[in-house]
Amino acid sequence: MKSIFDTEAYEELMARADKLTPDSPRGWGKMSAAQMAWHCQYPLQLAVTNKKTKVNGKFFLARWFFKKSLYNDRPWRKNLPTAPQLVAREEKDFTTEIEKLKAxxxxxxxxxxxxxxxxxxxxxxxxxDQWGQLEYKHLDHHFKQFGV
Incomplete structure (x- = not known):
């Protein structure tokens, strides 16, 4: 499984991000390319800031069922549910969001x-290793959504 921590995978992700445009057509879902760039920022922020947070124990079974799929080699299926706070409800500025995402x-x-x-x-x-694989896999999933 590729990892964002591997230089080759990192360079690949950056090159794919550079291929996105405001008009990149989505293959599935409802987000625009700008909304997708905004959506992908939060998981990266979690890894970068490494803040100590409480694990929400309410969804133990969902966590147990899905966790391994987050960092294994099998691609995620299209139209998976998204945490409500990560749903882009309004349009975003593509240039702003893609630059934040690349950073x-x-x-x-x-x-x-x-x-x-x-x-x-x-x-x-x-x-x-799992953090690196998770971050790569999430970006790969959404970059494929927009054909890059």
Whole structure:
């Protein structure tokens, strides 16, 4: 499984981000390219900031069922549900959001030497390798959504 922490995968993600345009057609879902760029920022921020958060124990079964799919080699299916706070409800400025996304991709790649990783607020504990794979897989899923 590719990881955002691997230089080759990082460079690939940056090149794919550069191919996105405001008019990139989506293959599925409802988001525009600008909304997708906004949507992809929060998971990267979680990894970069590494804030200590409480794991929401309310969804134990969902977490247990889906967690391994977050960082394995199998692609995610289209139109998966999204956490309500990550749904872009209004249009976003493409240039602003893609620049923020690219900066976060770089920031995330640069924390690859960190040894201590706090839990994800929903999915709980990940190893460093799993964090890198999760971040790559999420971006790959959405970049494929927009044909890049």
């Amino acid at each position: 976060l991709i770089t920031d995330c790649h640069e924390v690859k030497t960190r040894e201590t990783w706090n839990p994800h607020p929903f999915f709980g504990t990940f190893t460093k």
